[in-house]
Amino acid sequence: MNNQLHFRLATINDLYYIVSMLADDTLGASREKASMPLLPEYIKAFEIISADPKQELIIVEMNGETVGTFQLTFIQNIAHRGGLRAQVESVRTHATHRGKGIGKKVFEYIIDRAKEKGCVLLQLTSDKQRPDAIRFYEKLGFVTSHEGMKIKIEMSKTHFLFLLPENFSLITSLHIHLAYFTFQPGNHIEVKQRHRFPKHFLHTF
Numbered sequence: 591m592n593n594q595l596h597f598r599l600a601t602i603n604d605l606y607y608i609v610s611m612l613a614d615d616t617l618g619a620s621r622e623k624a625s626m627p628l629l630p631e632y633i634k635a636f637e638i639i640s641a642d643p644k645q646e647l648i649i650v651e652m653n654g655e656t657v658g659t660f661q662l663t664f665i666q667n668i669a670h671r672g673g674l675r676a677q678v679e680s681v682r683t684h685a686t687h688r689g690k691g692i693g694k695k696v697f698e699y700i701i702d703r704a705k706e707k708g709c710v711l712l713q714l715t716s717d718k719q720r721p722d723a724i725r726f727y728e729k730l731g732f733v734t735s736h737e738g739m740k741i742k743i744e745m746s747k748t749h750f751l752f753l754l755p756e757n758f759s760l761i762t763s764l765h766i767h768l769a770y771f772t773f774q775p776g777n778h779i780e781v782k783q784r785h786r787f788p789k790h791f792l793h794t795f
Contacts, residue, residue: 611682673710
């Protein structure tokens with residue numbers, strides 16, 4: 591075993607391992623779901639990223655084993671005299687391989703890749719609840735030159751009214767259910783209220 595790192599583009603077969611690594615810390619566990627089958631949102635995101643030449647979702651391997659992942663996005667700007675910048679996100683080292691110097695080698699690759707693409711800047715953000723990660727980035731030469739700000743965008747719920755037969759197999763049913771649904775982001779439908787009315791009640795609508 592030579593412990594050399596190998597970097598390659600992720601395939602759909604890597605997606606579960608990527609999500610698992612993203613979920614493998616306190617913050618990630620609260621927002622990711624590493625389950626099989628994977629949520630369709632992950633699959634859709636992977637397909638979009640894979641089809642975009644300005645994005646690279648990378649798997650890091652050592653001795654044939656997946657040891658890390660990260661995502662690079664190349665952003666064309668008007669600023670900096672039309673300079674290209676690279677943004678790195680979702681940097682993870684597998685829990686069983688932390689503390690082995692892999693993170694430093696990963697960023698050496700990331701910096702070289704940004705240079706290959708002709709970038710004038712490499713940028714990243716790190717949650718303030720990860721002080722160890724912030725110190726690690728500072729040791730690599732990153733500086734806190736800007737104050738980063740984010741706002742979480744909540745998708746709004748859409749409400750629908752449906753008139754449903756009480757028993758779908760019996761068209762001659764004597765009653766109707768009035769069901770009030772909430773359509774949740776991610777194609778989940780939640781029944782909020784359900785009322786039972788005599789069939790003749792429909793004539794009042």
